[in-house]
Amino acid sequence: MKFWQCLAMLDMDELPTLAKHAEDLGFEGITLGEHLITFAEQYEHYDYSKNSQIRWYPETHWPEPWVQIGALSQVTTTLKFLNTLYVLPLRDPCHAAKLISTAANLCNGRLILGAGIGWQKSEFELVNQNFHNRGKRCDEMLEVMKKLWTGDSVTYDGDYYQFPALQMSPALKHELPICIGGFSEAALKRAARNDGWVGAQHEMDDIEKLIPALRHFREQAGLPWDxxxxxxxxxxxxxxxxxxxxxxxxxxxxxxxxxxxxxxxSTMTLDEKLRDMEHFAKAHIQR
Structure with missing residues (x-):
């Protein structure tokens, strides 16, 4: 088990310093979140906090994920990147595939795609995407993107996406693991069919239930757990x-x-964040 540092919800000007510090301290990687916008009033239930309320302010920074990963890859050499989570069904699959593969190639194999289907209906309505079929569209998007990333001439004829022979270049230079987030049975099964699962912040009781379920669905898919x-x-x-x-x-x-x-x-200063990371690293990584 390797340790990572979450760098979501921070002033984007601090990210290069914090990313380089994480690498120097021995963290394997950093996680980065994303949201298009923050509504003045929240209508939807938020599954990733104890009180079901969002954990950030309207002025909290949410930089475009692939731009920030591409930039941070240039100030680090070994640090890995995981986005938690990129809401695929908000996007067009070809555009998403291009953004992701560009960042992945800049990272030289240090990127893990963390994908989810989203929870905020109002965000989908804002960009004219169907909220109710987002799970099925996500499955097709993953198929489409994997084809496009080969760099070959490919076609696709699905329920939601269709295109004639075409090619996206450059191809992916390195393997790109795909990890899926979410807690529903459908999300856990989607994760089991891919390369991994991305959770949130959990109590141990939740983990004791979720991981056996993932293992069961992985076995059902006929794929190795290890x-x-x-x-x-x-x-x-x-x-x-x-x-x-x-x-x-x-x-x-x-x-x-x-x-x-x-x-x-947090409103912690940059120096306080750096010291906080050092304290954790000394306790758990540099032993």
Whole structure:
């Protein structure tokens, strides 16, 4: 199990310094989030916090993920990148494939695609995308993108996407693992068919239920468990919890974003964030 640092919900000017610091401290990678916009009033239930409310402010930064990953790849050499999560059905598959493959090639094999289907209906309505068929469209998008990334002449004839023979260049230079986020049975099955699952921040009781379900769906898909990645965060990073995560098969344990006592996006200074990362690294990585 390797340790990662979440760098979502931060001032984008701080990201290069924090990414390089994470690499120097021995973190395997960083996770980066994304949202198109923040509505003045939240209508939808948010599944990734204890109180079902979003954890950021209207002024919280959400840079375009592939631009920031491409930029951060140029100030690091070994650090890996995982986006948590890129909402595929908000986009056109060809445009998404181009953005992702460009960032992946700039990273030289250091990118893991974290994909989800989204939770905010109002965000889908804003960009004129169907919210209700987003899961099925996501499945087709993954098929389309994998074809396009070969760099060969390809066709596709699905329920939602169709195109004649065409080619996208350049091809992917390196393997691009695809990890899927979400907690529904459909999301867990989608993850099991791909390369891994991305969780949120969890209590151990949740993990004890989710990981056996993932293992079951992976076996149903006829795919090996030992090549399956699991990325998640913990509310309590006790040694007992960390060891149990290792036993269950967690491969990437990420520290959650810098947050205040209420779980909201932090107002810590850059220096405080750097010191906080150093403290964790000394306790868990540099031993």
């Amino acid at each position: 090549s399956f990645d699991i990325a998640l965060g913990l509310y309590d990073n006790s040694e007992a919890n960390l060891e149990r995560c290792r036993e269950l098969g967690v491969t990437m344990l990420y520290r959650e974003a810098f947050c205040d006592e209420n779980g909201m996006a």
